[in-house]
Amino acid sequence: MESLNVLLLPEPGSGHLMSLIEAGKRLLGHGSAGGDDVGHGRELTVTVLVVRPPTPESALEVDAHVRRVAASGIGIRFHHLPAEDPPTDCGGNLQEFKSRYLELYKPHVRAAARELGASALVIDFFATPVLDVARELSLPAYVYFTSTAGLLALMLRLPALDKEFDADFEAFEGTVDVPGLPPVPAGSTPGFMGRKNSPNFTWFVYHGRRFMDADGIIANTVAELEPGLLAAIAEGRCVPGRPAPPLYPIGPVLDLDAKRDASSEACLRWLDAQPRASVVFLCFGSLGWFDAAKAREVATGLERSGHRFLWALRGPPAAGSRHPSEADLDELLPAGFLEQTKERGLVWPRWAPQKAVLAHPAVGGFVTHCGWNSTLESLWHGVPLVPWPLYAEQHLNAFELVSAMGVAVPLKVDRKRDNFVEAAELERAVRALMDGGGEEGRMAREKAAEMKDACRKAVEEGGSSRVALERLREAIREGARAATTTA
Ligand SMILES: COc1cc(-c2[o+]c3cc(O)cc([O-])c3cc2O[C@@H]2O[C@H](CO)[C@H](O)[C@H](O)[C@H]2O)cc(OC)c1O
Numbered sequence: 001m002e003s004l005n006v007l008l009l010p011e012p013g014s015g016h017l018m019s020l021i022e023a024g025k026r027l028l029g030h031g032s033a034g035g036d037d038v039g040h041g042r043e044l045t046v047t048v049l050v051v052r053p054p055t056p057e058s059a060l061e062v063d064a065h066v067r068r069v070a071a072s073g074i075g076i077r078f079h080h081l082p083a084e085d086p087p088t089d090c091g092g093n094l095q096e097f098k099s100r101y102l103e104l105y106k107p108h109v110r111a112a113a114r115e116l117g118a119s120a121l122v123i124d125f126f127a128t129p130v131l132d133v134a135r136e137l138s139l140p141a142y143v144y145f146t147s148t149a150g151l152l153a154l155m156l157r158l159p160a161l162d163k164e165f166d167a168d169f170e171a172f173e174g175t176v177d178v179p180g181l182p183p184v185p186a187g188s189t190p191g192f193m194g195r196k197n198s199p200n201f202t203w204f205v206y207h208g209r210r211f212m213d214a215d216g217i218i219a220n221t222v223a224e225l226e227p228g229l230l231a232a233i234a235e236g237r238c239v240p241g242r243p244a245p246p247l248y249p250i251g252p253v254l255d256l257d258a259k260r261d262a263s264s265e266a267c268l269r270w271l272d273a274q275p276r277a278s279v280v281f282l283c284f285g286s287l288g289w290f291d292a293a294k295a296r297e298v299a300t301g302l303e304r305s306g307h308r309f310l311w312a313l314r315g316p317p318a319a320g321s322r323h324p325s326e327a328d329l330d331e332l333l334p335a336g337f338l339e340q341t342k343e344r345g346l347v348w349p350r351w352a353p354q355k356a357v358l359a360h361p362a363v364g365g366f367v368t369h370c371g372w373n374s375t376l377e378s379l380w381h382g383v384p385l386v387p388w389p390l391y392a393e394q395h396l397n398a399f400e401l402v403s404a405m406g407v408a409v410p411l412k413v414d415r416k417r418d419n420f421v422e423a424a425e426l427e428r429a430v431r432a433l434m435d436g437g438g439e440e441g442r443m444a445r446e447k448a449a450e451m452k453d454a455c456r457k458a459v460e461e462g463g464s465s466r467v468a469l470e471r472l473r474e475a476i477r478e479g480a481r482a483a484t485t486t487a
Pocket residue numbers: 013014015016017019058094095146147148192286370371372373391392393394
């Protein structure tokens with residue numbers, strides 16, 4: 001049987017790239033939602049089109065990941081596209097930068113699709129200009145959405161919101177209507193929405209419009225986690241008058257084969273010695289870091305909460321880097337804090353083995369930056385959350401976790417003071433989540449346990465994500481048949 005070659009075009013930031021590669025594994029029949037029956041994927045080949053990462057730092061991360069996957073024998077192929085020079089006039093506008101950089105690769109994607117005999121294209125959501133290439137070549141094209149259905153609904157609605165709103169969202173005190181969510185306070189909208197005349201906002205409006213041109217949207221979510229939002233999108237309530245592309249919620253798309261490696265063994269051994277569900281874990285994603293002023297509030301809040309904690313604390317990036325540094329604890333923490341809390345707390349000053357930590361029975365709560373991968377990892381293990389959003393779309397995720405999913409206890413984060421949280425507020429939220437008696441914490445724990453069951457059922461035979469994945473494979477086969485007939 002001739003195999004159908006599905007090309008994946010990830011954004012070269014390691015988070016988005018890893019997520020799309022995981023989705024590729026599922027298409028091939030591997031991974032938690034892929035189905036154990038690899039035979040399902042036998043007639044599909046998956047080739048990742050690798051865009052040169054724009055900085056040496058991200059190149060190191062991406063190369064290492066590509067090498068690991070290539071060596072794993074899982075069958076994902078890699079095709080390196082000729083390098084383009086990244087745009088140099090975007091200033092700090094990262095979303096504009098990502099979008100324009102990927103747009104430069106259109107000719108290379110066209111050439112690769114011809115050379116590799118592509119049957120379908122799956123692109124990162126920052127790469128929507130590439131949909132033109134798919135149209136030219138009559139190739140079915142799918143958008144892979146790494147974040148929530150909440151962000152997806154907002155982006156689909158963005159072209160209309162752009163026309164309805166004159167004011168900048170950062171100056172607006174009211175709420176924004178996102179079908180499928182309770183009214184969203186303007187202060188919980190993603191950072192790129194701040195100023196309407198910013199290139200970031202313009203690009204997100206563009207991407208939201210272009211999603212409607214795709215043959216389908218593959219979402220890293222679970223139908224049971226965001227039912228109202230997925231229904232609102234599917235019923236065309238985000239873009240009235242135009243049917244939405246078919247949605248494929250195939251999540252959670254996570255690499256769950258967390259292994260205990262030697263570098264993180266000490267932190268996991270510390271957890272081994274703690275009682276069940278007694279530890280609150282704090283960790284803030286690949287780009288989250290704290291200065292001494294914020295770290296002092298956290299330290300005071302944790303000390304006063306009286307609860308056990310494991311705190312992954314990282315310091316400011318070194319000059320020229322976007323990635324946090326190993327924390328200098330003498331500089332960041334108040335004098336005496338480590339000594340006073342040594343019986344019940346551990347500060348881990350570097351990258352933490354987050355998946356293994358969340359899987360550990362001693363962990364009972366998670367203070368998180370609300371990155372969607374972190375959130376899914378937490379819910380996979382039924383760990384309830386305290387949201388402390390920092391960047392990208394995380395304020396919207398935080399709102400959804402509290403107001404729609406009910407899996408989190410809210411935390412007051414002062415966005416106007418660079419996402420500052422007062423010690424007393426952190427103490428309150430940690431107590432609410434971890435103390436046995438409170439109603440707020442009980443409800444979040446119950447909901448998180450429900451979501452754990454829902455996520456696990458979704459990836460079993462007959463579960464919603466497995467069914468969506470099979471629908472996607474069938475759509476890819478059908479698209480290829482239709483293309484052959486018209487050719
Ligand atoms: C979702 O909108 C935005 C996402 C990002 C963004 O950028 C980024 C860059 C890197 O070099 C490494 C990263 O890990 C990374 C992550 C990231 O956002 C997170 O992506 C996750 C998917 O892998 C997941 O969706 C999380 O919820 C995101 O927070 C940047 C950005 O603007 C700068 C966005 O608007």
